[in-house]
Amino acid sequence: MSQQIKIEITKQPKQKPDSNSLGFGKYFTDHMFIMDYSPEKGWHDARIIPYGPLSLDPSTMILHYGQAIFEGLKAYKTADGRILLFRPDKNVARMNVSNDRLCIPSVDPEFCIEAIKELVKIDKDWIPEAPGTSLYVRPFIIATDPHLGVHPSKTYKFIIILSPSGAYYPGGIKPVKIYVESEYVRAVKGGMGFAKTMGNYAASLKAQAVAETKGYVQVLWLDGVEKKYIEEVGSMNVFFKVNGEVLTPSLQGSILPGITRDSVIQVLKSWGMKVTERRITIKELYDAHAAGTLEEAFGTGTAAVISPMGELNWAGKKIIINNNNIGETSQKLYDTITGIQLGKIEDKLGWTVEVK
Ligand SMILES: *Cc1c(COP(=O)(O)O)cnc(C)c1O
Numbered sequence: 001m002s003q004q005i006k007i008e009i010t011k012q013p014k015q016k017p018d019s020n021s022l023g024f025g026k027y028f029t030d031h032m033f034i035m036d037y038s039p040e041k042g043w044h045d046a047r048i049i050p051y052g053p054l055s056l057d058p059s060t061m062i063l064h065y066g067q068a069i070f071e072g073l074k075a076y077k078t079a080d081g082r083i084l085l086f087r088p089d090k091n092v093a094r095m096n097v098s099n100d101r102l103c104i105p106s107v108d109p110e111f112c113i114e115a116i117k118e119l120v121k122i123d124k125d126w127i128p129e130a131p132g133t134s135l136y137v138r139p140f141i142i143a144t145d146p147h148l149g150v151h152p153s154k155t156y157k158f159i160i161i162l163s164p165s166g167a168y169y170p171g172g173i174k175p176v177k178i179y180v181e182s183e184y185v186r187a188v189k190g191g192m193g194f195a196k197t198m199g200n201y202a203a204s205l206k207a208q209a210v211a212e213t214k215g216y217v218q219v220l221w222l223d224g225v226e227k228k229y230i231e232e233v234g235s236m237n238v239f240f241k242v243n244g245e246v247l248t249p250s251l252q253g254s255i256l257p258g259i260t261r262d263s264v265i266q267v268l269k270s271w272g273m274k275v276t277e278r279r280i281t282i283k284e285l286y287d288a289h290a291a292g293t294l295e296e297a298f299g300t301g302t303a304a305v306i307s308p309m310g311e312l313n314w315a316g317k318k319i320i321i322n323n324n325n326i327g328e329t330s331q332k333l334y335d336t337i338t339g340i341q342l343g344k345i346e347d348k349l350g351w352t353v354e355v356k
Contacts, residue, residue, distance in 0.1 A: 003046045003111065005033070005118055010050035019130045022166030024303065029123035029135075033115050033160035036144075037105055043158065046111075048119055051161065057146035061153045066199045069098035070140035072302050073259075074165070075120045075355065077127045077134075078343035083120060083355040085137075086302075086341045088113050090259045095139065098195035103152035104141055112139065112158075117355045119160055124355070132167025134341075136303075168304045173326050173334065175310025178233060179216035180282055181207045182315055185224035186231065186254075193231075193254035200256075201235070208234070218299070220312065222282060224254060230280045236299030236307060237261035240285060241329055243293040250277040260300040260337070266349065267336055273329075282314055289319045296327030305341075306334040 143153030187193025
């Protein structure tokens with residue numbers, strides 16, 4: 001049931017920002033993709049139109065109950081001028097998992113990838129080319145019934161916007177300081193932790209704000225029940241190298257199944273390294289540190305790819321990991337995954353999709 005995408009090109013293209021001033025999520029391209037959902041027509045009226053504000057009735061359900069989901073992926077320009085997406089099939093598959101949890105009708109995965117490709121193609125001149133930069137792709141779906149009753153909306157909008165994004169590490173990769181959060185929790189099993197939905201982010205802001213006032217960059221989330229087990233770091237998945245073995249929390253419903261997480265696991269296994277997905281307590285990490293076997297710690301996500309952690313503070317007890325340097329495995333993972341994304345390393349696993 002693939003639809004035609006109607007295209008309306010803007011008559012007033014915007015001035016493109018300087019590639020040194022990009023940052024993250026500050027600038028948006030000339031066009032956006034929109035399609036609507038109604039029970040009668042299903043997903044319909046797919047269109048690419050000039051980027052601009054939406055007009056919503058103040059009673060629109062998303063504004064009141066947060067019934068919405070999103071995704072995030074990047075388009076990269078290779079040295080030879082090709083445009084690559086990284087594992088977009090995983091993003092659209094995850095979008096439907098999130099949709100199901102939020103009672104939002106599913107989307108046609110193939111058509112979504114087409115829509116992303118078409119939009120990226122139209123705004124391809126916005127893809128920055130400086131090292132480390134990319135075009136961030138943000139698909140999202142919002143509930144649009146003008147109604148204040150608490151029930152799933154009948155109508156929705158699926159929108160894709162694009163934002164040129166600066167290098168995550170303009171000054172080179174530097175490990176960050178992490179506050180282990182013992183008061184607030186992000187998600188619990190049975191809740192929405194495994195879905196990419198706005199509410200999880202709203203729930204995380206307070207802890208992040210408090211950690212920042214204490215001089216920390218991000219929080220390490222513990223499980224919501226016993227506050228013993230490690231879950232995620234900020235909005236990234238988390239890995240530890242202990243005595244040569246790489247550990248990451250198993251997905252139990254409260255953790256977001258990251259695509260970078262999955263890629264890291266597959267790359268490590270292809271190198272013959274031992275990777276274990278299981279529950280990991282914060283205490284065992286501190287014990288490993290005391291025994292001298294906590295070798296590396298890093299977060300993974302689309303934005304940073306690999307983000308090493310240099311310091312943890314758990315209830316006032318501070319530990320420094322790998323002398324506050326990026327570890328060998330972390331660096332090799334960063335180089336390998338970004339190398340595949342940029343078409344510099346052979347893509348043996350078939351992860352990149354060319355936009356042409
Ligand atoms: C998006 C996200 C991640 C990382 O997922 P990627 O697919 O690797 O970008 C991790 N945790 C949370 C809570 C997220 O929202």
